[in-house]
Amino acid sequence: MTFAYSRLFAFAEAVFRGMGCSEDHARQATETLLSADLRGVDSHGVARLSGYVRLWEARRVNATPALAVVHETPSTAVVDGDAGLGLVVGPYAMRLAIEKARTAGTGWVAVRNSNHYGIAGYHAMLALPHDMIGISLTNASPLVAPTYALERLLGTNPISVAIPAGEQPAFVLDMATTTAANGKLEILERKNLPAPASWIQDRDGNDSTNPTETKNGGALRPLGGETGSHKGYGLGATVDILSAVLSGANYGPWVPPFVAFLQPPANPVGAGIGHFFGVMRVDAFRPADEFKAHMDNWIQTFRQAKAVPGQQVLIPGDPERLMTEQRLTHGIPLLEKVVADLGSVGERFGLVL
Amino acid sequence: MTFAYSRLFAFAEAVFRGMGCSEDHARQATETLLSADLRGVDSHGVARLSGYVRLWEARRVNATPALAVVHETPSTAVVDGDAGLGLVVGPYAMRLAIEKARTAGTGWVAVRNSNHYGIAGYHAMLALPHDMIGISLTNASPLVAPTYALERLLGTNPISVAIPAGEQPAFVLDMATTTAANGKLEILERKNLPAPASWIQDRDGNDSTNPTETKNGGALRPLGGETGSHKGYGLGATVDILSAVLSGANYGPWVPPFVAFLQPPANPVGAGIGHFFGVMRVDAFRPADEFKAHMDNWIQTFRQAKAVPGQQVLIPGDPERLMTEQRLTHGIPLLEKVVADLGSVGERFGLVL
Numbered sequence: 001m002t003f004a005y006s007r008l009f010a011f012a013e014a015v016f017r018g019m020g021c022s023e024d025h026a027r028q029a030t031e032t033l034l035s036a037d038l039r040g041v042d043s044h045g046v047a048r049l050s051g052y053v054r055l056w057e058a059r060r061v062n063a064t065p066a067l068a069v070v071h072e073t074p075s076t077a078v079v080d081g082d083a084g085l086g087l088v089v090g091p092y093a094m095r096l097a098i099e100k101a102r103t104a105g106t107g108w109v110a111v112r113n114s115n116h117y118g119i120a121g122y123h124a125m126l127a128l129p130h131d132m133i134g135i136s137l138t139n140a141s142p143l144v145a146p147t148y149a150l151e152r153l154l155g156t157n158p159i160s161v162a163i164p165a166g167e168q169p170a171f172v173l174d175m176a177t178t179t180a181a182n183g184k185l186e187i188l189e190r191k192n193l194p195a196p197a198s199w200i201q202d203r204d205g206n207d208s209t210n211p212t213e214t215k216n217g218g219a220l221r222p223l224g225g226e227t228g229s230h231k232g233y234g235l236g237a238t239v240d241i242l243s244a245v246l247s248g249a250n251y252g253p254w255v256p257p258f259v260a261f262l263q264p265p266a267n268p269v270g271a272g273i274g275h276f277f278g279v280m281r282v283d284a285f286r287p288a289d290e291f292k293a294h295m296d297n298w299i300q301t302f303r304q305a306k307a308v309p310g311q312q313v314l315i316p317g318d319p320e321r322l323m324t325e326q327r328l329t330h331g332i333p334l335l336e337k338v339v340a341d342l343g344s345v346g347e348r349f350g351l352v353l
Numbered sequence: 354m355t356f357a358y359s360r361l362f363a364f365a366e367a368v369f370r371g372m373g374c375s376e377d378h379a380r381q382a383t384e385t386l387l388s389a390d391l392r393g394v395d396s397h398g399v400a401r402l403s404g405y406v407r408l409w410e411a412r413r414v415n416a417t418p419a420l421a422v423v424h425e426t427p428s429t430a431v432v433d434g435d436a437g438l439g440l441v442v443g444p445y446a447m448r449l450a451i452e453k454a455r456t457a458g459t460g461w462v463a464v465r466n467s468n469h470y471g472i473a474g475y476h477a478m479l480a481l482p483h484d485m486i487g488i489s490l491t492n493a494s495p496l497v498a499p500t501y502a503l504e505r506l507l508g509t510n511p512i513s514v515a516i517p518a519g520e521q522p523a524f525v526l527d528m529a530t531t532t533a534a535n536g537k538l539e540i541l542e543r544k545n546l547p548a549p550a551s552w553i554q555d556r557d558g559n560d561s562t563n564p565t566e567t568k569n570g571g572a573l574r575p576l577g578g579e580t581g582s583h584k585g586y587g588l589g590a591t592v593d594i595l596s597a598v599l600s601g602a603n604y605g606p607w608v609p610p611f612v613a614f615l616q617p618p619a620n621p622v623g624a625g626i627g628h629f630f631g632v633m634r635v636d637a638f639r640p641a642d643e644f645k646a647h648m649d650n651w652i653q654t655f656r657q658a659k660a661v662p663g664q665q666v667l668i669p670g671d672p673e674r675l676m677t678e679q680r681l682t683h684g685i686p687l688l689e690k691v692v693a694d695l696g697s698v699g700e701r702f703g704l705v706l
Contacts, residue, residue, distance in 0.1 A: 227552070285431050
C-alpha cells in the first residue's frame, strides 16, 4: 500500500498534536520523522510513530518540553531536552549550532535528556542551505557488542556529515557504526528473512543469521567484520562519548531503550539519551564559491570513475536523494503491519489514516 | 635488532638537522616520527625516514618552511604548510587549534601544502594535557577504490580522536578508514606474507591476497567489507574533503605520492596534501572533573565487560600505550631491511646509527 507524503504528514502531525505538542513542535516532529520515509530509511520513519506514542503514554516523552541552553561558550553549548521528542530537540540544537557558526565560524552543541531523534542525516542537512557543513551524532540503546565482548554496550550510534556543493547535489553521509543499522534488521524481521552472517552474534559470540538474536542475549557487531570490528567499535564509542559523556546524558549500557515495554536501566548515569551536533561555516575556511566549485569537481571525479561492469560509483546521499524524488511523486509504500499499527495509533486519538 | 629510543631519536634528529631543519623543527619532526615506533605502528616510524629524505632531495619537502595562517575566524583557521614536513606542520596547526579553543571553546584548523604527517594519533593526543579533546584527520596518496570502483581515488585517510579521562588512561582512537592501513601491507611485503582476502582487490575488482597488488593496478578496499564498504568509503571521503577541499590542498586522485620515485599528478587542484585538526575544551561543555569522572566510569565499564573466553574488551589506545611502555624500557625492534636503509641514510649525512 502506498500513501502520499502529504497524507502521512497530516496524519502524523495530528497524532503529535493529540499528544499535546504545540503546533510548531508537531510540524517539526513530523517533518523530521517523515524525512526517513522520503529518504528510504523505512525503519526510522512513520513505522516508529506508535513507538513514540507509547513512550509518551509511559511518561518517558514530554510533549511540552522547556528546551534550555544550560552552558555555553562562543562556539559551544549544552542543551537540556527536558525529555522532549528528539525529533524536535535535534533541530533546536542544530539551529543553535548554526547561530554559533555565524559569529564564531563553527558551532558545537551537545544534548542531554533527549529521546530518539529519527535519522541522523535530517539534522546534519539543516546546515546545507546556509553554506555550512553539518555533523550529527547520537547514541542509542545498547544492541552492539564491542570487539571480543559478549555484552551489548553500544547502540548503532550513527554518524552523519552533510557537505554543500555548487551545481552538484550535496554530499550526505549517514551511516550506523555497525555492520548494519538496527532498522535493517527490523525490516528483515517484518519480512521473515535471515540476516547475512557476520552482522550478528549469539549470546556466546558465534555468528547468527537471526535478526531478532538480540532478544536471546545476542548482539549486533560493529562495522569492520572479522579483521576490523575494533574500528567500528572505536567509532561507535566516540559517538557515545561525544553525545553523552560530554553532555551529561546516559551512555553505554545505561542508554534507555526506545521500546516502552522495556524499563530504563536503574541508577542512570545521566539524563535521557544524548546527541552531538556540529556546524562549520564553509567560508570560515575558504570563500564559499571556491569551496563549492572544488566540491563539484570532487563529486564529478568520483561519480565518473571506472567501475565494476554494471555498477557505478555513487556519492554518499545519491540513493536517498533519488528515493526522495520518487516517493514525493509516487508516494511512500508501507508494509501491511505498519498500516495496521498506524490504524491503532489513529484510533487512540480519533484519527483516520 | 633492537635500538634504544634515545639512540634512534639522536640519529633521526641529526638527519633532520642534516636536511637543514631548525633545531626546533628537527626535534619536533623526530618526536612526531618516533611516536609511531613507540606506539607499535612500525610502518609510520623511523622506517619511513629515508622516504622523507628522498622527498627533500627531490625538492618536494621544504626543510625551512614559513608556516602561515592564511585565514581565520574565532574558532577556525587555515594554515599553509609551505611544503614543510607534515611532522612539523601538524603540531603547529594543532597548537593553533588549542589556542583557539582556549577562547572560543573549540578550534578547527584545516591545512594545505603539507606532506605526510606520521601517525594521526600523535597530533590528536597533543590536546590531552590541556583537558581538551583532540581530532586529527589527513588525506594521503590514492590507494583505495571507492565501493564499485576500479580506480584508486582515496588514501587510507585516517581518523584519530583522543579523549582525556581522570584516573584511567586517555581514550585514543587512531584508525585508517580502510580494511587495513597501508603500513600493515608494507609490513606483510617486508615479511613476504599474503594479506587476508577482502583487504585488497586486483585491477578487475576481484579479491587479491598480494600486498603489492596496488602496483599492478589493484586497490585497497574501504572499511566495511562485502556488505558495508560504502561506509568506509564515506568516512574516507569525508576525511578527504575536510582535509583538502576545505583547506585548498589536493584531493582524491590528485594527492601527491609519498614515494619520491613517483611524480605528483599533473594539473594539481590544490597545494600539497591536506590535514584537518579539531580541539574541544572539555569544560566548554561540562566541568572537567565531572567529565573525567564519567570517562573513568565509561572506560571501566567497557574494560570489565564479559568477554569471549581468553579475550578481554580493550579501550582504544590500550595496545599502543602498553607497547610504548614496553619499547621505552626494552627498546624498539627494527627489521634488518630497515636498519640497512637507515645505514644508507646515515652515510648520506655522515652519520652512524
